[in-house]
Amino acid sequence: KKEDLTGRGERTLCTVSGEKRKANFAQDSDLRRDHSHSQGRLYIVGIGPGELGYLSQKAFGVLRSCEVIIGYRAYVKLLGDLVQGKEVIASSMGKELVRAETAIEQALSGRKVALISSGDSGIYGMAGVVLEIVEKRSINLDLEIIPGIPAFCAAASSLGAPIMNDFALISLSDILTPWEIIERRLTYACQGDFVIVLYNPKSKKRTWQISKTQALLLKYRSGQTPVGIVRNAKRGKEKVILTTLDRMLDYSIDMLTTIIVGNSSTSLSDRYMVTPRGYKIRVDAKDRLPEEFAYSLKKC
Amino acid sequence: KKEDLTGRGERTLCTVSGEKRKANFAQDSDLRRDHSHSQGRLYIVGIGPGELGYLSQKAFGVLRSCEVIIGYRAYVKLLGDLVQGKEVIASSMGKELVRAETAIEQALSGRKVALISSGDSGIYGMAGVVLEIVEKRSINLDLEIIPGIPAFCAAASSLGAPIMNDFALISLSDILTPWEIIERRLTYACQGDFVIVLYNPKSKKRTWQISKTQALLLKYRSGQTPVGIVRNAKRGKEKVILTTLDRMLDYSIDMLTTIIVGNSSTSLSDRYMVTPRGYKIRVDAKDRLPEEFAYSLKKC
Numbered sequence: 001k002k003e004d005l006t007g008r009g010e011r012t013l014c015t016v017s018g019e020k021r022k023a024n025f026a027q028d029s030d031l032r033r034d035h036s037h038s039q040g041r042l043y044i045v046g047i048g049p050g051e052l053g054y055l056s057q058k059a060f061g062v063l064r065s066c067e068v069i070i071g072y073r074a075y076v077k078l079l080g081d082l083v084q085g086k087e088v089i090a091s092s093m094g095k096e097l098v099r100a101e102t103a104i105e106q107a108l109s110g111r112k113v114a115l116i117s118s119g120d121s122g123i124y125g126m127a128g129v130v131l132e133i134v135e136k137r138s139i140n141l142d143l144e145i146i147p148g149i150p151a152f153c154a155a156a157s158s159l160g161a162p163i164m165n166d167f168a169l170i171s172l173s174d175i176l177t178p179w180e181i182i183e184r185r186l187t188y189a190c191q192g193d194f195v196i197v198l199y200n201p202k203s204k205k206r207t208w209q210i211s212k213t214q215a216l217l218l219k220y221r222s223g224q225t226p227v228g229i230v231r232n233a234k235r236g237k238e239k240v241i242l243t244t245l246d247r248m249l250d251y252s253i254d255m256l257t258t259i260i261v262g263n264s265s266t267s268l269s270d271r272y273m274v275t276p277r278g279y280k281i282r283v284d285a286k287d288r289l290p291e292e293f294a295y296s297l298k299k300c
Numbered sequence: 301k302k303e304d305l306t307g308r309g310e311r312t313l314c315t316v317s318g319e320k321r322k323a324n325f326a327q328d329s330d331l332r333r334d335h336s337h338s339q340g341r342l343y344i345v346g347i348g349p350g351e352l353g354y355l356s357q358k359a360f361g362v363l364r365s366c367e368v369i370i371g372y373r374a375y376v377k378l379l380g381d382l383v384q385g386k387e388v389i390a391s392s393m394g395k396e397l398v399r400a401e402t403a404i405e406q407a408l409s410g411r412k413v414a415l416i417s418s419g420d421s422g423i424y425g426m427a428g429v430v431l432e433i434v435e436k437r438s439i440n441l442d443l444e445i446i447p448g449i450p451a452f453c454a455a456a457s458s459l460g461a462p463i464m465n466d467f468a469l470i471s472l473s474d475i476l477t478p479w480e481i482i483e484r485r486l487t488y489a490c491q492g493d494f495v496i497v498l499y500n501p502k503s504k505k506r507t508w509q510i511s512k513t514q515a516l517l518l519k520y521r522s523g524q525t526p527v528g529i530v531r532n533a534k535r536g537k538e539k540v541i542l543t544t545l546d547r548m549l550d551y552s553i554d555m556l557t558t559i560i561v562g563n564s565s566t567s568l569s570d571r572y573m574v575t576p577r578g579y580k581i582r583v584d585a586k587d588r589l590p591e592e593f594a595y596s597l598k599k600c
Contacts, residue, residue, distance in 0.1 A: 123463055147354070161422050189468070193485070
């Protein structure tokens with residue numbers, strides 16, 4: 001039986017080959033073959049949308065405990081005083097591969113390293129490129145991935161509740177993914193009536209993708225489909241726009257912008273963008289919690 | 301020009317009608333028409349996957365400041381001592397509508413209320429049902445939605461990096477969504493070669509949906525497609541399984557389980573499930589950050 005629950009902090013990892021072992025990566029010494037002398041560790045940390053209040057306490061503690069912080073320059077700046085007294089290695093956009101290499105090397109040399117991503121480290125973040133290298137080279141390294149609040153969750157919370165139901169997240173950047181694949185995904189996401197979240201909608205060099213996307217979406221969805229545009233979600237100077245598919249290009253869009261395109265049931269008011277979940281809500285009635293359900297756990 | 305950036309904490313909200321106004325919901329008095337005497341406020345708080353370390357500092361502060369905490373019983377328990385000294389209204393699963401009504405009523409009566417969701421409050425969470433009620437009844441209420449780390453990000457971080465590229469999130473619960481729609485979304489998500497995250501895969505009453513989903517996925521994807529199964533992600537007693545589409549039903553699956561199905565490029569080792577982002581990674585070479593890029597912001 002594979003269902004044994006291990007204690008808190010440990011976990012049972014069952015692999016495809018049926019092999020079963022404890023995989024507490026922090027302490028598992030067989031994962032550190034070539035570097036058993038080292039105390040190094042690599043944390044891949046999602047720092048959330050930007051304002052430090054949205055950083056998890058876990059991420060906060062990890063960043064405080066690390067000697068080296070590595071990241072894209074603009075994201076390192078978001079950390080403010082948290083990097084004080086640490087070695088900071090910051091580089092420009094597009095240097096993900098070398099940042100990952102450097103982080104791995106620093107950790108293998110025995111240091112405690114935090115490699116940061118904005119939002120969640122596992123969504124278009126640094127977790128993937130690190131694990132690709134580690135897997136391809138069979139590197140044994142203590143590493144831990146710390147999830148964070150993704151930018152699209154921050155954006156959604158500022159728009160209302162646009163992703164209350166099934167959704168698809170698609171990056172419009174065709175630097176690493178061929179445009180035909182992106183277009184194919186947009187098409188199927190439309191046909192599946194998904195709410196569609198668009199990342200990397202436009203940059204200084206990539207300008208035509210967003211217009212092409214709008215044209216494609218208009219083949220499947222009404223021009224009146226609600227669209228939310230959020231720039232700098234939860235990052236200070238946040239800007240929130242509620243508009244429609246027809247009008248979305250009237251607003252400025254850049255790399256700091258997340259766009260959420262509603263599905264056939266999404267509605268828009270002058271306050272909120274909402275995709276209903278399916279509850280039957282009466283206009284006037286009060287479905288108040290009857291006293292028998294409102295049982296108070298603690299009332300001091 | 302719609303691009304004015306307002307100061308930190310404020311935002312410019314441009315509505316579909318072209319109207320533009322400051323929409324700092326906390327202070328905007330015209331949003332509080334009928335309740336200007338009240339100091340009440342409703343926070344809809346995403347508490348993250350479960351362990352308190354993954355709560356954001358923002359959520360932590362909000363929960364501490366509230367008089368009333370309302371939520372699904374099991375999620376309230378995750379908050380532990382944080383609810384001490386507060387009025388707690390906890391009810392059972394399926395009571396989302398009445399919990400939302402109660403939270404709105406409590407806030408309108410002048411109290412500071414936190415309505416909690418596990419994960420992110422905006423993904424199948426409480427933000428939607430509250431806004432549906434508020435919009436349908438034109439209720440003016442101070443409210444703020446606090447995003448959280450979604451369960452699937454927590455699950456992904458424990459599996460490796462399975463959602464490094466475009467993905468679709470689909471709930472298999474057909475309580476509020478007809479099964480035909482769910483099946484349609486699964487089909488198109490397959491055709492778009494999305495990584496597919498499955499929520500609510502199985503409950504005591506809903507048992508056939510996951511088998512039907514597996515059969516449907518197998519029409520489009522190889523039986524060797526990597527599948528990650530995580531139960532209680534970042535919630536203590538976490539269980540992580542790396543397996544394949546063929547074998548996924550060999551493991552126990554319930555309401556506390558998140559399943560991630562890889563796309564055509566996802567790979568699986570005995571350590572990690574990884575969907576590559578598209579970087580060209582050399583097996584032996586070192587793409588180390590050259591000294592000229594490793595500029596140190598602060599080195600004290």
